Amino acid sequence: MDAFLAQLWIARWPIFDGFLMTLGISAGTIVFGTILGCIVGIQLVFAPLWLRLPFRAYVDIMRGTPLLVLILAAFYIPAVLGLSLSAAQAGTLALGLFAGAHIGELLRGSLQAIPPGQIEAGRSIGLTFPQILANVLLPQALRTSLPPWINTGVELIKGSSLLSMIGVGELLLKTQEVIGRNFMTIQFYVFAGVLYLVVNIALDMLGKSMERRLGARQ
C-alpha cells in the first residue's frame, strides 16, 4: 500500500491531467450533443417526411453501431478524406454525434408525449409555430428529458474511456502510461475506477433527485 501511495504521489499530475481531459471531453461532447440533439429531436417530430428520413437514418445508425466503432471510424475516416483531426477532436466528434442521436431520441419522446391539443391551443391564440415551440413545447419537453439527459452525461464519461484506444490522453490512457512504467496494474486500474465512480455516482444521484422532484410535481 505504501509503495502504491508513493507511486501515486509521483504520478499525481499526469493522472490529474487525464482526469481533467476526461471531464473536459465529456463536457464538450454534452454541449455539442445537446445542441445537435435539440435539432434532431425537433426534426424527428415536426419535419416533413423527406427531411425526417435522413434524421431518422442518422439516429438509427448511431444507435445501432457500437460507440467504439464510431470512435475508430471518426478517427480514421476524416483523415483519408483530407480532413485533419487530432485524436481528441475525432473522439469528441464521435462522442458528440453519438450523444446527439441519443438526446435527439430522448427529446422526440418527450415532445410526442405532450398532448397535441396544446399546439392547437397555441395556434388559436395567434402564436406562430416557432413561438409555440419556444414557449410551450420545449420548456415542458426539456424538463421531462432532464433526468435521462444527465444519464447520457454518465454514459459519455464512461464512453470517453474508449478514447484511450485511439491515443487521447484521458484518464484511462494516463493510468495505462503509469502502469507501463511501474507495473502496478491492479492498484492503478482500481484507482482510475474509483475516480470514474465518484464523478458518475454524483451525477447519478443528481439525476435521481431531479427525477423525484419532477415526479412529485406531476
Place this chain on the structure above:
Amino acid sequence: MRSTALKVAAGLGALSLALSFTQVASAAGKLQDVLSRGKLVVGTGSTNPPWHFRDESGELVGFDIDVAKIIAKGLFDDDTKIEFVNQASDARIPNIVTDKVDISCQFITVTAARAQQVAFTVPYYREGVSLMMVAGGKYPDYAALKAAGNAVTVSVLQNVFAEGMVKAALPDAKVDQFESVDLMYQALNSGRADAAATDTSSLAYYMKQNEGRYVDSGFSWNPQTYACIVKQGDPDWLNFVNVALRESMTGTTFPMYKKAYEHWFGTSPSEPTIGFPAEFR
C-alpha cells in the same frame, strides 16, 4: 423549413471548402515542408518501456524517442523541435498514409506486407526473445534450462504465439501465460516460474532497473527488425531520414545512438569499424 435546407447546404459548402484546403500542402516535398515548419511531427506510443513511455515527470522518453531526436537533430541541429503524436499500435500505418505524422518510430517490425503500404527506413534495432532467471537460482543459463526438460516452467505474456515461441527454444518446458508484465515478473520472483521469456529489450531494461537481481540466459531467438516508417513516394524525405539514422549507427552522430542504447539497454553497441564501411559488406 427552407432556411433549414439553406443552412444544411451552407454547412456542406463550408465542409467541402475545408476539405479542398487541406490538399494544398506537400507539393514541394516532405523534407522542405518539415524544414519550413520548423518542427518534426513524430507518431509514437506512450505505454511501452523502454521504447516509448512517460517518465515520472510525465515526459515522453525511451529508445524510439531518442531515435526521433537523432532525426530532429539532423534537421534543425536541435533535438527538441519535435511534436510527438500519441498513437495506438494499429494507427501507425494509417497515420503515415494520411499525413497525420511525418514519420513514425514506434517499435515497428519490418515485414514485406507492411512495406507494400509504407516505406521503411533503415533499421535501428534487432529485437528478439530472451530468457531471464533470478540470480543465484537453480538454473544459471540456457544450457541448464534446456537440460532440465519439463521440470522448467517459463512465464510469458499471454498471446496466441506464446506457447510456440517458448517451445522453439525450450521444447519440453511448461509454459505459463500471464495477462500482464507485472504478473509475469511476479511469477518469476515468487518461484512459480523458473524463467521469464519476453522481448530482449524489455528484459534488458528490466535487468538494468533491478541491477544484480536477475541474469540473462545468454540465448536469444526470434529475430525481428525495427525501423521507422514514412509515406511512400517521397524519395528525398526517405533518403534524408536514412542518412540521419545510418550515420548515427556508423558515422559522426554515433555518440548519440550509443548513449541512448546504453541508457535503455544497459549494454554498449559495437563501435563502427574504421576503414572499410562494414555495412556494405
Place this chain on the structure above:
Amino acid sequence: MNYTLHFGAVWASFDHLLGGLAIGLALAVAAVAVGTVLGLLSAFASVSKSRLLRGISGTYVLLIRNIPLLVLVLLVYFALPATGIRLDKYESFIGSLALYAGAYLTEVFRAGLLSVPKGIVEAGRAIGLTRMQTNLSVVMPVMLRNSLPSLGNTFIGMFKDSSIAAAIAIPELTFEARKINVDTFRVVETWTVASGLYIAACFTIAALLRRLERRFPKF
C-alpha cells in the same frame, strides 16, 4: 479528395467479419444468460424485506453502472489472476459483461416485479401456494413476460458492448475490422461494412424480439 471506394479488399475478408460477428453474438448470449441469473437474484434482493439484501443489490447496481465497461474488463482481466483465479480472455470478458448486464437487468427485472399485479400474487397465496412457489410459478412468468422488451434492449446493448472485447484481443467484429483497416487501409469501406453489420444484426434481433413478444400475450 481523391479517395475512390474499393470494397474488394473488405469483401475478401468478409468471412472474418462474419466470424467476428458470430463471436460477438456468442459473447452477448453468454453474458446475458449469466447476467439474467445475476439480475434475477439482485432484483429479488432489491424488493426483499431485508435491508442487507437491498443494500447489496443497490451497491452492486450503483458500482457497476457507473464504472466504464472498458475499465471493468481490464480490471477483471488483470486483477483476477493475481488472486489466483485463472480465466482465459473469453471467460474473463464474459464475466465482465455478465456483471455489467446483471446490473442493468436488476433494474429491468425490478420494474417487472413491481409491475406484477398484486391480485395474482394474492390469488396464488389463496390457492395454498407457498411464498416460494408463488414467486416461481406465478410472479416469475408474468414478470419475465413484462420485462421482455427491456430484456431485448439489454441484449442488443450487450451485443454492441461486445465490441470492447477487441481491447483484450478477442477476435470479434471490431477486432477483425481494425485488422482489415490496418492491413488494407480501406478505411471508409471497412468501417462502413463493420457498422452496417452491427446495424443489420441489431435490427434483426429487434425484429425477432418483436415477433417473440407477439407470440406471448402481455399480462
